[in-house]
Amino acid sequence: MKTLKEVKCGETVTVAKLGGEGALKRRIMDMGITKGTPVYVRKVAPLGDPVEITIRGYELSIRRNEAENILVE
């Protein structure tokens, strides 16, 4: 099991569990990153952070340290 931060560009993974708490966790989930959802890591910003993912048919930008809270398989 790894976190979304470690997933390479072009890979598709499934969300297994969410860490963190409060506002950040709620925000991540509100945007549709919930258990069992497929996530496609689309691109890394030119300076290496944040990353762009595709989820539920749309594009989302997320910082690496936030992606660390998302456990995937």
Added chain:
Amino acid sequence: MAIKLALAGNPNCGKTTMFNDLTGSSQYVGNWPGVTVEKKEGKLRGHQDVIVTDLPGIYSLSPYTLEEVVTRDYIMNEHPDVVINLVDASNIERNLYLTTQVTEMGIPVIIALNMIDIVKKNGDRIDTHKLAAALGCEVIETSAVKGAGSKEVADRAVQMARAGIMTRPQHTFSGPVEDALARIRELAADLVPAENARWYSIKLFERDARVLERLRLPADVKAELETIVSDCEKQFDDDSESIITNERYQYISGLMKSCVQKKNAGMTTSDRIDKVVTNRWLALPIFAAVMFVVYYVSVSWLGTIVTDWTNDTLFAETVQPLAGGWLEAAGAAEWLTGLVVDGIIGGVGAVLGFVPQMFILFFFLSILEDCGYMARVAFIMDRIFRKFGLSGKSFIPMLISSGCGVPGIMATRTIENEKDRRMTIMTTTFIPCGAKLPIIALIAGAVFPEITWMAPATYFFGIFMVILSGVILKKTRMFAGDPAPFVMELPQYHFPAPKGVLIHMWERGKAFIIKAGTVIFVACGVIWFLQNFGFTAGGFGMVEDENMSMLAAIGGVIAPIFAPLGFGNWQAAVASVSGLVAKENVVGTFGVLFGLGEVGEDDPALLASLPTLFATSASALAFMVFNLTCAPCFAAIGAIRREMMSAKWTWFAIGYMTGMAYIMAFIINQLGGAFFYGVPFGAGQVLALCCVAALLYLLFRSCNPDRKMRKPATVGAGA
């Protein structure tokens, strides 16, 4: 009774376009009481008795963001007759998440399935009848950009309001959650209004801090509630908030299967554009090119042409002589003519001169925002700006401020996070603007003629001040706390709607014009009065020689304040104060005070006289740094006031800038004088070293002890 309709929906779902379409020109734009979240209201076209409110764009109804709280409170407390929920059909899955929450509030809901044309173009199909049945509310297909369906939705909403049709939420949670909700409902039956019972039970289940605070449950009810919720949490091995969110999305996934057919056509046009625009290697060059075009057209080329025209032709050659002639003909006193023509028209004119430039700039910014590129700017620049507590979107205000701070400050509107926005406003005018260039040229020419890199150095100094402030401020209590989550949607690119862009541009420009007409109007009058009146041998009256004016007298009083900076004479003090009207005035004031009349910054007589005012060259440098960094001109202060929406924050920003300017100038004068110009080492130098030490401490201290440490990622443990 007037009917109230409210527009709710995700950001980028076309809400503003539909609002403009529904209300036409009868809009009122302001802020929600107490917060800087934009509030828009207007009358429905053709219905004098129907008011449409555009609620902020939101993804959820959580208690964590200002926009979401504003929306919740509005729906709960103001009871609109019908909520029109805009759903972006091309991004339906996430958009329906908000719908599941809105339909639970006990207010009639109608869904406008917007951007349906994009869905059809992609070859996808949405079964609206099934969707309507599943959600328990009417669904109408719309395309706000093309103006299709908007009127139908509004008419239907008005009918619903008149007929009193209610919305019954159809969506249910899993068995154990529904059981818990039913028990909570029973528990709180006497404490919440019956029509909102479902909403309140869910919020109580989520332990929503704001709802708990408002309901003030008795202790026994609270304990009972906690038992119900924690039992359920144990069963699911998750927190209650996440259980609810998960189940909402599960429900929507089910809806997707039954109501939506996707063709999966591969890459869309938007995907293809994005592939190039945010490409790892091309992103930065493309970004630089876009910024260059925006900056060049709105600041250097077209902007300068129109600003010069307004300042020189419209005001200096037309309005001022006309008003002067008119006043003279009317037999007005000389001082009155002076006040009106030079003081007020001249001062306000100098400020209004920026208006056309701002309109051009806002035109570009509106396009960038509307087409979806602004979100990519934040994506590209986030890494750099986050380091010192700013947002990726801070880049644009800073860049524009190198032309003029006024539009720069107003460009901060694109930054959603309030802390980021405030910090950007406070630091953006550190970047030298065009009007400060004459000051740089004057000091460089008079004191450092051999140093050719003075102008670029001031820009680097400005950037240095921004970074320094960012790092220091971020560690203060006011700005401390976890960085705002940067989980940001990157919307699909689309062609901007011309009408929307123009309305956007006009709204922003108008706000500034109003400001210029009030605060700046008065401030310019006051400065003019002080500059032209004084006590002479013949009593109080208008003075010919500015050396005799009240401003000179005030300059004499405040001059000692500047003594530690190396320019404790009244001329330099007066010049600094006159910079408040417009920074280029600093040069002009010196000319007048030396009796040279109106001179440019490269006048040889001025260059020769100037060094006599300063103790050492370091003092001259300190003077320049102070004037570049301190409180900006009235126009920019007006913009700060407008964007901060609070007198307290405005004063704090001005105080911070002036304080920082003072400290920097002090350090430069004292240490520069001692190290390079043989000033003996004394108390001043020791104090300056203390200032440096204090700044270094603020810069490098680990973090505010009051700041709650962010919990490290805890995912690993349980999984």
